[in-house]
Amino acid sequence: MSEGRTNGGAEETESGFRRFLTDSAGALLFPVIAIVIAFVIGAIIVLATGNNPLAAYVALLRGAVGSPSAIGRTLLNATPLIFTGLAVAVAFRAGLFNIGGEGQLYIGAITAAGLGVSLGFLGLFAIVPVLGACIVTGFLWGAIPGFLKARFGAHEVITTIMLNFIAINLATYLALNPLSGGGLVPGTATIEPASRIPVIGLGLGRVGYGLFIALAAAVVVYLLLWRTRLGFRIRAVGLSPGAANYAGMSIGANTILALAIGGSLAGLGGGVEVLGVYGKMSIPFVSNLGFNGIGVALLGRNHPAGVVLGALLFGGLASGAQEMQFATEVPLDLADVLLAVILLFVTATKLVELIVGKRARALASGTRLEKGLGA
């Protein structure tokens, strides 16, 4: 998780590598501290409810990574969160707070559900154009709050939240009316199995190659942010609008692009869910993937590698909690409590400062919220 650096020429390999290690350690320190604290607090809660925390956590771990099928469930949970986490992270790098991942994911999902059926005759070859269409519709949907901000100064937090309602209702309407499959389960028609993203197998259950699309998206985002002109502009605008403007970069254009790219990532995530997991968009569709993406991005310090790790943690807690509920008396909701406490400590840097001292503060620069909200 270095901040955009691979080791350059031979002469700097050593210092570059050491820097990479310290960078990574610094980036990981805060989330790890937060996770440890959260589990301690969780243990106290479990104790208070009259259960054995050790047993609960063993069950949690078993449910998350204890068997191929458990790992499969974790990866299945994590895949869409990688997309929505990236959607938040890209916007955040431009100094924008994208709360619209939920709606953008719905837009991508309904695009995939509709087009997947009508392009079904292409078989496996339908996947690329369908996912491409999801990227486009997500991009356009994400561009709306960007445009509103650039042109009229409307705050993106408000507009992305509002657009979530519109997107969810629009997708619901389309799924139940023009695109309705007319079956017992309300929703769109089902996409031909031949046109869906295939599963990997290996005993991982329903995990498909969508996972690799998600990982590829993380790599693309990394390259975009640190290896392209556009990424350079986005980061400059995000870190210092004044300096970006002074250097001749357009704040408005980069605002629109950052939110639109975020939208395309969440849209792609919606498409991958439909093509890879459900085969259709049933109503109600899975909810909160977009909102959890915010937590994933914060936990991952808005770095693509961190987002992947954050999504795995979120996914693992969700699948582990099920096992924990089976094996012990501890309810599923403990996972939510753990997540909430983790996020609290990751974002409330002052709190952790109190616990581990001020030195940690310098290492937390990627997670400071005020930057994203102050823009």
Add this chain to the structure above:
Amino acid sequence: MSDNGSPNGSPASPVVLEMRGVTKTFGPVKANDGISIALRRGEILGLLGENGAGKSTLMKILYGLYRPDSGEILVDGEVAEIHDPKDAVRRGIGMVHQHFTLVPRLTVAENIVLGAEPRKGASLDLEGAARSTEELCDRYGLRVDPRARVSNLSVGEQQRVEILKTLYRDARILVLDEPTAVLTPQETEDLFEVLRELVADGLSIILITHKLGELLGVSDEITIIRDGKVVDTVDASNTDEGALARLMVGRDVLLRVEKKDTKMGEPRLVAEDLTVESNSGTVAVNGVSLTVRAGEILGVAGVDGNGQMELAEALAGTRPAKEGLVYLDGEDVTRLGSEARQGRGLAYVPEDRGNKGLVQDFTLAENNALKTYNEPPISKWGWIYPKVMRRRAAEALRAYDVRPADPDLRAGALSGGNQQKAVLARELSGDPGVIVAAQPTRGVDVGAIEFIHGQLLEQRAEGKAILLISLELEEVRSLADRIVVLYAGEIVGEVGPEATDEELGLLMAGRGAEKSA
């Protein structure tokens, strides 16, 4: 400089404040390394040092904003534990910060009593506040109308309100951090007059500054700090600017730059009847016309906030001109943006390096490429090559003596002077034809000032046209070939570099206009 440092605080007067062996480290950096200072009753102690020498850290420790690792503070010979500013105020320590902390919409009296309001029963006693403010004003000869709104006051008056605030809280030890940075020469003289009256009344003052001449004129003793250590404490009446500069920097410093005659050429940067609006939509620059020729430095003097920033931005293309035209080498560039003007050979050193000149959280390599990131060889086909970026930055940083010259370092980790050198490295390495430099040495230490001045003169010798906007009269006078004075967005006069403080001061206060009209 006048040499009237009459020792108010004779060695006989008691020490009111002593800091002993104060050490404070930030990570690997020793900001204060066993610093000891002593302030006598009725004395003005000058605290001199380059940026990053540790002056501010020491004063923040005194005011309870930082806790020292070791060392102690004695007030009136008694060890004082100062945990926060409240403790400091209780001990009679008052601080006037460089950036004022006033509420613009409230009156002077309201600002002064804010946080320690007099009460009459359950309600505020605003009349009482105004009365006690007036008493304070009378006592120390600080002329301010207690009922005036702070937003209507001049900068000098606002500073007086800040001083009154500390006096209202019974401060006996007053710390002023770079108080003259925002003042005209006359306002500075007024301030010093006030300070002399305060010490005559038994107060003691610590004056932080990097302006050598001023300290000689007003302080009794001067303590010089370098690299977190006290280098020396000297009697102000027994020293001179050269000696102080040497102590401060640790080597001989050229205080006066040597300016060679150059041949002036064609006009390269021209503004005609330029009118520019401020962020709030008011007219900030009003019908300004100026011409900068090749091989010339045109100085723009004036008190801060008279349209300098807007003028520079309109010339550089980062702010649109409402009316008027801008020509670059004869070409009308009024409609062109900053990128296009930069492509035509215009370099711009912005006045606010913290928020404009540099992206603080970018590395030096990225900052060095802030304007060239989209050009080969750093970038091809939209792709960026960080290795090339770092190599070019390393060269530029070395050439402009930026320390440390590590392209992977965050820009924000550098001292002010080195940040400014990094900006200069970027702006000048592209071999520009025209340079707009807005306050290129603001908040920069003596060593860096010397370097930056040398660079500007070198550019001038190469036939570049340079517009130098500065609040420091000394700087404008020593570098510029001609000086125009900006007041309320208009050019109110043009003088040669031989103009006196008096002449320039009158123009800067807007009083020259009537005379010449």
